Amino acid sequence: MLGVMMLSLVACSGEKNDSATKKEGSAASWSITIEGTGKDPIKFTNGEAEKVGIATQKASMKDKDTSLPEQEWQGVLLGKVLDYYGIKSYTTVKVESQNGSSKEYTPDLVASSAALLGWKVDGKALDSENGPVQLVVNGKGSNWWIKNVSKITIVK
Numbered sequence: 001m002l003g004v005m006m007l008s009l010v011a012c013s014g015e016k017n018d019s020a021t022k023k024e025g026s027a028a029s030w031s032i033t034i035e036g037t038g039k040d041p042i043k044f045t046n047g048e049a050e051k052v053g054i055a056t057q058k059a060s061m062k063d064k065d066t067s068l069p070e071q072e073w074q075g076v077l078l079g080k081v082l083d084y085y086g087i088k089s090y091t092t093v094k095v096e097s098q099n100g101s102s103k104e105y106t107p108d109l110v111a112s113s114a115a116l117l118g119w120k121v122d123g124k125a126l127d128s129e130n131g132p133v134q135l136v137v138n139g140k141g142s143n144w145w146i147k148n149v150s151k152i153t154i155v156k
């Protein structure tokens, strides 16, 4: 009986994953710290991302006057993540990588659908150079696309 149930679960889970440890929708386990909320730091994980709601949308990077080829990204909208945690008023949102490089984003951009915390591009999980999670900013240059996102700071 249990065997049958497990089999049907496997059969029903949509997407195929490379490894049994990977959850559907998320490429891998990851964690991003959200600070500056006035409360304890938040541990935003791939599991929480599924609760926020996974988005699949096109994005293209700008390079000088041209748009690079459109890619299909899977991730969560940055604005939706902040909504999920009830984070409302702020001056900017700072997104920081593992190596400490960062950029600050305006409330308008954060609330728009252009800013996505992405972990999959064109159906493939990000490599270790860019991922596990990269900030994707549709229509902006590469300096806006922070790789290896590890911390988000709410600047009040």
Ligand SMILES: Nc1nc2c(c(=O)[nH]1)N[C@H]1C(S)=C(S)[C@@H](COP(=O)(O)O)O[C@H]1N2
Binding pocket: 097, 098, 099, 101, 142, 143, 144, 145, 146, 147, 148, 149
């Ligand atoms: N983690 C991380 N992401 C980053 C940076 C960085 O130093 N570290 N630099 C930014 C800048 S200024 C640029 S121009 C692009 C460079 O990305 P590329 O090497 O893939 O062109 O990454 C952006 N994202």
Ligand SMILES: [Mo]
Binding pocket: 143
């Ligand atoms: Mo850069």
